[in-house]
Amino acid sequence: MVKICGIGAGYVGGPTMAVIALKCPSIEVAVVDISDSRISAWNSNKLPIYEPGLEEVVNQCRGKNLFFSTDVEKHVHEADIVFVSVNTPTKIRGLGAGKATDLTYWESAARIISDVSNSNKIIVEKSTVPVRTAEAVEKILTHNSKGIIKFQILSNPEFLSEGTAIQDLLNPDRVLIGGNQDREGLEAIQKLKAIYVHWVPQDRIITTNLWSAELSKLADNAFLAQRISSINAMSALCEATGAEVSQVSHALSKNTKLGPKFLNASVGFGGSCFQKDILNLVYICESNGLTEVANYWKQVITVNDYQKGRFVKRVVTSMFNTVTGKKIAILGFAFKKDTGDTRKTPAIDVCRGLLGDDACLSIYDPQVTKEQIHKDLSVSSNVVKQVSVVGDAYEATKEAHGICILTEWDEFKSIDYQRVYENMRKPAFVFDGRNILNVDKLREIGFILYSIGRPLE
Ligand SMILES: NC(=O)c1ccc[n+]([C@@H]2O[C@H](COP(=O)([O-])OP(=O)(O)OC[C@H]3O[C@@H](n4cnc5c(N)ncnc54)[C@H](O)[C@@H]3O)[C@@H](O)[C@H]2O)c1
Ligand SMILES: O=c1ccn([C@@H]2O[C@H](COP(=O)(O)OP(=O)(O)O[C@H]3O[C@H](CO)[C@@H](O)[C@H](O)[C@H]3O)[C@@H](O)[C@H]2O)c(=O)[nH]1
Numbered sequence: 001m002v003k004i005c006g007i008g009a010g011y012v013g014g015p016t017m018a019v020i021a022l023k024c025p026s027i028e029v030a031v032v033d034i035s036d037s038r039i040s041a042w043n044s045n046k047l048p049i050y051e052p053g054l055e056e057v058v059n060q061c062r063g064k065n066l067f068f069s070t071d072v073e074k075h076v077h078e079a080d081i082v083f084v085s086v087n088t089p090t091k092i093r094g095l096g097a098g099k100a101t102d103l104t105y106w107e108s109a110a111r112i113i114s115d116v117s118n119s120n121k122i123i124v125e126k127s128t129v130p131v132r133t134a135e136a137v138e139k140i141l142t143h144n145s146k147g148i149i150k151f152q153i154l155s156n157p158e159f160l161s162e163g164t165a166i167q168d169l170l171n172p173d174r175v176l177i178g179g180n181q182d183r184e185g186l187e188a189i190q191k192l193k194a195i196y197v198h199w200v201p202q203d204r205i206i207t208t209n210l211w212s213a214e215l216s217k218l219a220d221n222a223f224l225a226q227r228i229s230s231i232n233a234m235s236a237l238c239e240a241t242g243a244e245v246s247q248v249s250h251a252l253s254k255n256t257k258l259g260p261k262f263l264n265a266s267v268g269f270g271g272s273c274f275q276k277d278i279l280n281l282v283y284i285c286e287s288n289g290l291t292e293v294a295n296y297w298k299q300v301i302t303v304n305d306y307q308k309g310r311f312v313k314r315v316v317t318s319m320f321n322t323v324t325g326k327k328i329a330i331l332g333f334a335f336k337k338d339t340g341d342t343r344k345t346p347a348i349d350v351c352r353g354l355l356g357d358d359a360c361l362s363i364y365d366p367q368v369t370k371e372q373i374h375k376d377l378s379v380s381s382n383v384v385k386q387v388s389v390v391g392d393a394y395e396a397t398k399e400a401h402g403i404c405i406l407t408e409w410d411e412f413k414s415i416d417y418q419r420v421y422e423n424m425r426k427p428a429f430v431f432d433g434r435n436i437l438n439v440d441k442l443r444e445i446g447f448i449l450y451s452i453g454r455p456l457e
Helices: 013-023 036-042 054-061 072-078 104-116 133-142 165-170 183-196 210-241 245-253 274-287 291-318 346-356 370-376 393-397 417-422 439-445
Strands: 003-007 028-032 066-069 081-084 121-125 151-155 175-179 205-209 327-331 360-364 387-389 402-405 429-432 448-451
Touching (some): 028 072, 036 066, 054 165, 104 133, 133 210, 183 205, 210 245, 274 291, 327 346, 327 393, 346 360, 393 417, 417 439
Parallel strands (some): 028 066, 327 402, 402 429, 429 448
Antiparallel strands (some): 151 175
């Protein structure tokens, strides 16, 4: 029986390994992590991450061919293939701080693999890493094996999106596998491909050299984020000129050269990946002396920051230049719908901006806990009175002066806005950071409504 070990039981490692277990009953999959609490949660009825469809997949395989454990050494030792899905955050100190990728977790995983292995293994980079990471990984892996044990390193970046992870994994538009182009490298690529062909059509499995696969992942996220910053930049121009961004997006989407996706103007993109991966790309460009290329990609983040700042400014200026002491309902805190993840969510910047102007926030998100929100906003004793986290949208909006929609949760579309309006202070403002509301209907009720990229009333 082929044995797989997945190091890192997070948003990528957990769902990815669970789907491999589901689709390959003949393979034993062990997911390991250094975090006791995460592994305990994976072994419980309350999984550590919220992702539609995940629970069903885990329940079908857990205890059969899918296991979650903190015994990293044992499972790495026994595995034929090791997938590494550890976190690769932006460095916060030292050389390259604020841009370069912190490979500490990757290095520690590689050292464990090197220390406990006594048989040949394929090591799969699932995490998003700087291009040429495999070179460094190889050095670490082989440092004490003296060439007796052979490691083949493959780059197999993950393209899932949170909120649709299970669908993305079950039906990926492509699987990318990069490896060395010598005989052993090509054999390793075929071994990994043999796992995916259990459920992915052959023509969707792309194979490349190592560096192309590593760079393609960074390029992928940079292109997606660039589209959002492009439409968000247009949204500012729409507001200034009387054009409507949803109409512009619609017109663009019908151009078959552009396609319809990633054209929703918003309060800004969030999530653990886009900003981190672009910063990494910028750092790599700068390290290679490509200043103009670095500046080009940096602009994607500049526009995103501008969009978040513009939203806060709009709220404050619309509400007569002051939100001091005013209650503002924040609907949605996660970085997108159908996830409880708040990493780099635009809600953090918007809330901090409003708190900076002494607003009182009443926050509701269907999946994010009060503890998480307090942690993200670094709520200290002096601002704790300004932030309350409540259990539903009606409570959040009661007696509020304004509402900010910061996540596009479906339930926010079907709220009884007439009831909400009646319970709010007047004039009642709505700032729709996700353009999900029916503008005409809300204006008819009496709201003063601001949506992104739409002329004001
Ligand atoms: N979140 C996404 O949607 C997504 C999608 C595609 C790619 N990625 C990439 O995948 C990687 C993982 O992202 P994530 O969101 O799953 O991160 P995460 O923080 O949710 O999970 C990483 C896990 O790795 C564990 N870990 C760290 N070092 C370890 C070690 N030495 N041994 C065992 N466990 C260790 C951590 O405890 C943590 O539980 C990142 O490189 C990210 O850029 C993320
Ligand atoms: O038209 C759009 C599309 C997205 N967003 C925002 O962009 C962010 C990212 O959204 P999305 O890309 O759907 O979610 P992620 O889970 O961050 O997925 C991205 O990042 C992953 C991690 O690398 C990649 O695997 C995926 O391919 C890539 O889409 C979120 O804040 C969205 O609200 C917009 O504002 N407008």
